[in-house]
Amino acid sequence: MARYPMRWTACALLTVVVGAGTAGCSDNSNGPSSSASKAASAASSLASRGADALASATASAGKKLDELKGGIDAKDAVRLGRPTTADGRASVKVTAENSASSAKSFGVQVNFTDTSGNTLDTVVVTLSDVPAGKSGDATARSNRSLSGQVKAEVARALRY
Incomplete structure (x- = not known):
């Protein structure tokens, strides 16, 4: 509902x-x-x-x-996999590429949407201490059960 x-x-x-x-x-x-x-x-x-x-x-x-101090926009450094659903909850692989010369962390807001683009749920996932020149992975999981075809999009991403 x-x-x-x-x-x-x-x-x-x-x-x-x-x-x-x-x-x-x-x-x-x-x-x-x-x-x-x-x-x-x-x-x-x-x-x-x-x-x-x-x-x-x-x-x-x-x-x-907003609580992340010294964060810079990193939306272009983040990619999402294809969303899947298990036990009614959607999840998606989040990959952040660290192009900085030192280890950095990422805070990524993922919006789960329907095929019309309506937001169904939103979550934040943190990728901690991604090594310089490397990428890190995490999984974003919806807070509640979602049905139908679910898409995922990066709403915001910060590198700090």
Whole structure:
């Protein structure tokens, strides 16, 4: 549900509209408007929780990267593998190439998206002490279960 909050809300609202139309033909003393109101409220609440979780993860990722002192943009030095899904959670290999003359660490924000580019989840992975002139690998894993075809993109990367 959290993956497609807008789609889920639209489906729930369609269900409410259809349900309200058929409920209007019954002798239910609660009336169709009570059922429709409860269903719409539940749909709105679920969509809101999904959006809140994504906003929280995005804010947390940004905060982690903002805390890195002396970091420089390294987005061009980072590559991602092909995302895979196991136990519902997406993961992707992150490779950072250190072109500096000394060992450096990398903080990389990875956004997991759907095929339309909508962000489903975001995580930060750290690659510590990558040797000079070498590359280092890590795995970014989604915070929650994601379904469907999942893509991954580097949102931000810092070398420090």
